[in-house]
Amino acid sequence: MKQKVKQFVERYLKEIIEGNAAVFAGAGLSAPAGFVNWRELLRPIAEELDLDADIETDFVALAQFHRNKHHGNKGQQNQLLIERFGVPKSPTANHDMLAKLPIETYWTTNYDDLIEKALLAHGKTPDVKYTEAHLALTRRGRDAVVYKMHGDISNPQDAVLAKDDYERYHVNRAAFVTALSGDLVSRTFVFLGFSFTDPNLDYILSRVRLNLEENQRKHYCFFKKRVKLTGETEEAFKNAVVRQELVIADLLRFNIEAVLVDEYAEIDEALQLLHRLYRSKSVFVSGSAEIFEPWGRAKVDAFGRILGSELAKHGYRVVTGLGKGVGDAVLSGVVDQVYRSSKSQLDEALLLRPFPQQIAAGERDAVWKRYREELIGQAGVAIFLLGNKIEDGKNVIADGMKQEFEIAVAEKLIVIALGTSGHAASEIFDQVAGKPDAYFVDLSAEAKSAVLMLGTLDAEPEVMVSEIIKAIAVSTKK
Incomplete structure (x- = not known):
């Protein structure tokens, strides 16, 4: 195991023991369970627009183009969410490992219910919040709070998906912005399965940085080292490597330290070690x-x-x-x-x-x-x-x-x-x-x-x- 991974485990374990740890889960954490990523979710929409989903990178705009074509009607997009995320899935080993730890705060942009299921499986009571009304209520006897900042599959009509939803986020979901800003100040996050392309999170991180400057709390994220893809040109690969290095350097502005791994299995090993050391x-x-x-x-x-x-x-x-x-x-x-x-x-x-x-x-x-x-x-x-x-x-x-x-x-x-x-x-x-x-x-x-x-x-x-x-x-x- 790499020294930097061991350092993360040691530092994050201290935060867990002191009750300061939090998790931010992206689509990558749910992918091994069988849930699709944004590209696969919106592939049918891209085809309808005569666009190539394998080339597109701005999926928020893609969802908006589709909504524009249907004059603001979200019906087809809601149906896609139900079809792709409404099918019951079981939590992954990493969900299970996290649920075993005494982590009380979870944030996610995912629509699925895997975090809640993992917590329930370990006898814990999750307080799930995916609307502003939920933020004002406290579930009795809760062991962890799960903030679903982009909504929940049980309420697809209010899910954050297209550009319209993102542009109105700070009005329609202002309380989520405030709550996440507060947690980023008071808790130490590990970002798992997250690509840092979400404009809402970027806005919130920027606001925290501007308010605290050099006093920002340390956070962590995992990135898989970029490797050359099948059929990829040498020029494209070099560009991707440089871009990843620049993204990692840019995250330091928000005091987010990237832990680079060669294989996703190293993230699994890190969480297993974290759990083993906590139990020890x-x-x-x-x-x-x-x-x-x-x-x-x-x-x-x-x-x-x-x-x-x-x-x-x-x-x-x-x-x-x-x-x-x-x-x-x-x-x-x-x-x-x-x-x-x-x-x-x-x-x-x-x-x-x-x-x-x-x-x-x-x-x-x-x-x-x-x-x-x-x-x-x-x-x-x-x-x-x-x-x-x-x-x-x-x-x-x-x-x-x-x-x-x-x-x-x-x-x-x-x-x-x-x-x-x-x-x-x-x-x-x-x-x-x-x-x-x-x-x-x-x-x-x-x-x-x-x-x-x-x-x-x-x-x-x-x-x-x-x-x-x-x-x-x-x-x-x-």
């Missing part, structure tokens, strides 16, 4: 016990408190279901550390979700499995210790912890099993140690060694926790 700042702690041997209750309690405290101290968020006999000590360590520090809030250091007990016996297994999946899906690292329970008067392995291990593996978490604590954790460690390359595919040799060493380590709690912090750091290193 959250550590799932899985532990339960009725019997505390071989460590003993005093050591388990001390270990839990120190682990919770040190994870919070080093900027990690502890994710836990508050397992019996273990969870309270971890919780106490997190709370104590946060309340002694002036640098963090409890919500930033802890995601606590005790398991619901009043679930009908016939439904409990399915409900708890889903509960575990949602909880573990928040983290990038999982720590397992002990894992036993009393069943029919006998002490047995906690099958819930084994299920949590399976989910953690499926979610590609870094698994740290403290084998010397015994019980389920010991079995998990033996399974992982038997096939380390299968369970630690993305880890370096150094990271594998650090994680596996923890499975056989039996020392004072302070020493064990110190080694865990080191192992997490080396395992999640960019």
Whole structure:
């Protein structure tokens, strides 16, 4: 992965963690789902006008020429929008990756509903706004706001498409101009699948630049490096390369930094890395016990408190279901550390979700499995210790912890099993140690060694926790 891509991930991750990140989605983000671009959308219109859609570049004017020919009637254009964007499609992997991140602000010029679908699929409530009336309302319990500045396929008659629509935009949709201007000032955007040929956005960016000048907020965009097209002349190719360089340089006027990639797959990789690094700042702690041997209750309690405290101290968020006999000590360590520090809030250091007990016996297994999946899906690292329970008067392995291990593996978490604590954790460690390359595919040799060493380590709690912090750091290193 290119250094500039890694730099983007590092900087944008910081904005995500601080709650300042925003996304601006263009047609390129929806294209892999099967939606057409402007050229293909307006190809039938071009043919009716005896124009070649493959040569045309000003599609706003093209739509206007067609509307002029039909004396301002938008019927055929509305029908085109319905036919091309009204067919249900599924969100892409990149939509899915973005929806998993705690990004609260989305802007798009697209008419489709892929962003909303991706958010809903991850249990989030989108507040979708595609008319000025929507801007004055707030959906209760919303997790993200999706601003559709050119309209929505459910309301094609008001979609922004032709030159008339653009010329009247600052009158008919003035509130969108104000809202986007404000977000460009207060949030850090990444522009995805966007070509920067939209006159509305150009106007808004210019207004922000003139008002703030050198104090503009930093934003990012991705461009695929121009390559020679089939049948393209050398002269045309050189012109295209120079033009792309000039566009990238011009975007710096608006403090938009272009990240140049050779293949679109590099953008996918960047978003995947972004998600993985965000999750790596959250550590799932899985532990339960009725019997505390071989460590003993005093050591388990001390270990839990120190682990919770040190994870919070080093900027990690502890994710836990508050397992019996273990969870309270971890919780106490997190709370104590946060309340002694002036640098963090409890919500930033802890995601606590005790398991619901009043679930009908016939439904409990399915409900708890889903509960575990949602909880573990928040983290990038999982720590397992002990894992036993009393069943029919006998002490047995906690099958819930084994299920949590399976989910953690499926979610590609870094698994740290403290084998010397015994019980389920010991079995998990033996399974992982038997096939380390299968369970630690993305880890370096150094990271594998650090994680596996923890499975056989039996020392004072302070020493064990110190080694865990080191192992997490080396395992999640960019």
